[in-house]
Amino acid sequence: MNIIVAGGAxxxxxxxSEKLVEEGNDVTVVDDLSSGLEGNLSNIRRRIHFIKSDIVxxxxxxxxxxIFNLASNASRIEWEKRPVEVALSNSSGNNNLIKLALKxxxxxxxxxxxxxxxxxxxxxxxxxxxxxxxxxGSRSPYDEGKRxxxxxxxxxxxxxxxxxxxxxxxxxxxxxxxxxxFYGRVIDRFIQQAITGxxxxxxxxxxQTRSFTYxxxxxxAIDLVVKSGxxxxxxxxxxxxxxxxxxxAELIKKMSNSTSEIEFMKLPxxxxxxxxxxxxxxxxxxxxxRFPIELGIQYTLDYAIENSNGTV
Numbered sequence: 001m002n003i004i005v006a007g008g009a010x011x012x013x014x015x016x017s018e019k020l021v022e023e024g025n026d027v028t029v030v031d032d033l034s035s036g037l038e039g040n041l042s043n044i045r046r047r048i049h050f051i052k053s054d055i056v057x058x059x060x061x062x063x064x065x066x067i068f069n070l071a072s073n074a075s076r077i078e079w080e081k082r083p084v085e086v087a088l089s090n091s092s093g094n095n096n097l098i099k100l101a102l103k104x105x106x107x108x109x110x111x112x113x114x115x116x117x118x119x120x121x122x123x124x125x126x127x128x129x130x131x132x133x134x135x136x137g138s139r140s141p142y143d144e145g146k147r148x149x150x151x152x153x154x155x156x157x158x159x160x161x162x163x164x165x166x167x168x169x170x171x172x173x174x175x176x177x178x179x180x181x182f183y184g185r186v187i188d189r190f191i192q193q194a195i196t197g198x199x200x201x202x203x204x205x206x207x208q209t210r211s212f213t214y215x216x217x218x219x220x221a222i223d224l225v226v227k228s229g230x231x232x233x234x235x236x237x238x239x240x241x242x243x244x245x246x247x248x249a250e251l252i253k254k255m256s257n258s259t260s261e262i263e264f265m266k267l268p269x270x271x272x273x274x275x276x277x278x279x280x281x282x283x284x285x286x287x288x289x290r291f292p293i294e295l296g297i298q299y300t301l302d303y304a305i306e307n308s309n310g311t312v
Contacts, residue, residue, distance in 0.1 A: 001025050001026070001065040001066055002025070002026045002028075002062065002063060002064050002065050003020055003025050003026065003027050003028070003064065003065060003066045003067070003068065004027075004028050004029075004030060004060075004064050004066070004067045004068065004097075004100075005017045005020065005027060005028070005029050005030070005068045005070065006030045006031070006055050006058070006067070006068060006069045006070060006071040006093075006097055007030075007031055007036065007055075007068075007069070007070035007071030007072065007111075008027070008029030008030065008031055008036070008041070008048075008068075008070070009029060009031035009033060009036030009037055009038055009040050009041055009050075010031065010035060010036035010040070010070065010071075011036075011040070011172075011174075011176045011177040011178070011215070012070060012111075012169075012172055012215060012218065012219070013029070013031070013036065013040075013068075013070045013071075014036070014040035014041055014176060015174070015176070015215050015216070015218075015219050016068065016070070016219050016222060016223075017029055017041065017044060017048060018043060018044055019219050019220075019223060020223075021044045021047050021048060023223075026049075027044075027047075027048045027049070028048065028049040028050075028051060028060075028062070028064075029041060029048050029049070029050050029051070030051050030053050030055060030058050030071070031050075031051075031052065031053075031071070032052060032053060032054040032055075032071075033052060034054075034073065034085075035073050037176075037178075038050065040176050054093065055069070055071045055089065055093035055094075055096060055097055056088065056089070056092045056093045056096055057096070058096065058097070058100075059096075059100065060100065063104055064100070064101075064104045064106045065104075065106055065107065066106055066107045066108075066109065066226065067097055067100060067101045067104075067106050067107070067108050067109065068109045068111070068222075069093075069094060069097050069108070069109065069110050069111060070111040071089055071093060071097075072086060072089045072090055072093075072111070072142070072145070072146075073085070073086050073089070073142075080138055083138075083141035084141070086141040086142050086145055087141040087142075087144075087145045089145070090142075090145035090146055090148060090149040091145065091148055091149065091152070094110065094149045094152055094153070095152060098152065098153065098156050098162060101162060101163075101164075102156065102160055102162055105163075106163070107163050107164070107165065107226070107231065108153065108162055108163065108164045108165075109164070109165050109166075109167065109222070109226060110149060110150065110153050110164060110165070110166050110167070111167055111169060112146045112149060112150050112166050112167060112168045112169070112234075113142070113143075113146045113168060113169055114168055114169065114170040114171075114236070114238060114275060114277065115133075115139070115142055115143045115146055116131050116133065116143065116146050116147045116150065116168060117129055117131045117132070117133075117168075117272075117275075118131045118132040118133030118134070118143060118270075118272065119132050119133075119270070119271075119272040119273060120132060120272070120274065120275070123242070123274050123275075123276050124211075124240050124242070124276040124277055124278040124279075125236075125275075125276065125277065125278055126236070126278035126280070126281075127168065127234045127235065127236055127278070127281060131147070133147065134270050137269055137270040138268075138269050138270065139269070139270050150166055150234075153166060157232055163231050163232070164231070164232055165225055165226065165229060165230075165231065165232070165233060165234075165235065166233075166234040166235070167221075167222060167225060167234075167235050167237050168234065168235065168236050168237065168238075169218065169237050169238065170210075170211050170212075170213060170236065170237065170238025170239060170275065170277045171186075171210045171211060171212045171213065171238070171275070172212075172213050172214075172215050172218040172238075173185070173186075173187040173188060173212055173213075173214065173215065173296065173297075173300060174214050174215030174216070174296060174299065174300050174303075175215070175299065175300055175303035176215075176303075177215075177300075186210070186245065186248065187212065187248065187252070187297060187300060188300065188304075189201075190248065190249050190252045190253075191252055191256065191297075191300060191301055191304050192304065193260055194252050194253055194256040194258035194260050195256055195258065195301075195304060195305060197258065197259060197260055198260060199260055199261050199262070199263035200249050200252070200253060200258075200260045200261070200262045200263065201263050201264075201265050202245055202246055202249050202262055202263070202264050202265065203245075203264075203265045203266065203267050203268060203271070204245075204264070204265075204266075204267035204271065205246070205264065205267075206244060206245045206246025206247075206249065206262075206264070207244055207245075207246065208244070208245055208267075208271065208272070208273050208274065209242045209243060209244050209245070209273070209274045209275060209276065210242075210243065210245065210275045210276075211238050211239040211240060211241055211242055211243065211275060211276045211277050212239060212241075212243065212248075212293055212296070213237070213238050213239045213289070214289075214290075214291035214293075214295070214296030214299070214300075216290065216291060217239075217289045217290055217291050217296075218237055218238075220287070220290070221235075221237045221282055221287050222237060224282065224285050224286065224287055225237070225282060225285065228285045228286070229282075229285055233281075235281055235282055236277045236278060236279050236281065236282065237277075237279070237282065238276075238277030238279060239276075239277055239279070239289065240276055240277055240278065240279055241276075241293070242274065242275075242276035243293065246262070248293075249262050250262070251293075251294070251297065252297060252301070255294075255297060255298065255301060256301055
């Protein structure tokens with residue numbers, strides 16, 4: 001198939017692009033490199049078409065079968081630093097790619113987020129949960145951006161017949177993620193701190209939970225829902241193993257033989273206390289995790305150590 005991966009130079013997008021290329025597809029990566037790195041595509045650079053472009057402005061006369069929209073800054077630091085850009089990527093940029101999908105009669109795969117659930121009171125959280133999200137808080141450019149992005153996809157489905165799949169991604173980690181903030185990149189941040197001897201910074205008391213999925217499992221799940229899932233359906237992609245942030249910090253400290261101290265910081269605004277995915281819908285398609293947290297952390301740790309500057 002001829003496929004677009006918007007945001008394909010990012011952490012998750014580059015891994016997905018690799019899998020699609022390995023399966024024999026013709027892949028075009030569209031990325032403005034605002035957070036992605038062209039170096040993430042080094043393994044497949046000669047086998048893809050790369051276009052540096054903001055998805056707000058991108059257009060093409062080529063014929064595409066599937067368009068993946070993974071283009072959005074996905075860390076809290078980025079949401080707070082560039083809130084307008086983050087909000088627009090899931091509104092104007094999303095709208096632009098939807099129109100391209102309609103023009104091509106392509107399947108449109110929109111990467112949403114578990115952030116649409118906000119601070120849920122149902123754990124594990126299924127796709128039917130409507131969410132508890134602040135529309136005005138510091139997280140809202142991303143949280144509400146994704147919620148509006150989903151609404152826009154479904155509006156085009158109802159009015160124009162857009163063929164779509166919405167994937168709600170929970171916390172994914174692994175090689176190529178560039179450290180960063182809080183939970184979306186917490187494993188990578190903890191690893192960087194641990195291997196350089198800096199304090200391992202835990203926000204709040206560390207009793208808050210997240211569910212982590214190694215990047216290859218996430219990519220396998222995305223591939224599965226596109227091949228075997230139902231068109232116009234929503235799928236959680238994540239893990240139903242709920243883990244405390246403090247336990248993750250202690251596990252990484254132990255696995256890296258680090259002497260770093262664990263340091264507690266102020267909990268950020270509107271921070272969800274628990275996050276765990278109900279993945280019964282993708283399990284019915286045959287999905288199962290291949291990488292338990294300990295193995296995934298080991299691979300991510302190995303990758304970090306192999307980089308001379310100690311970053312992942």
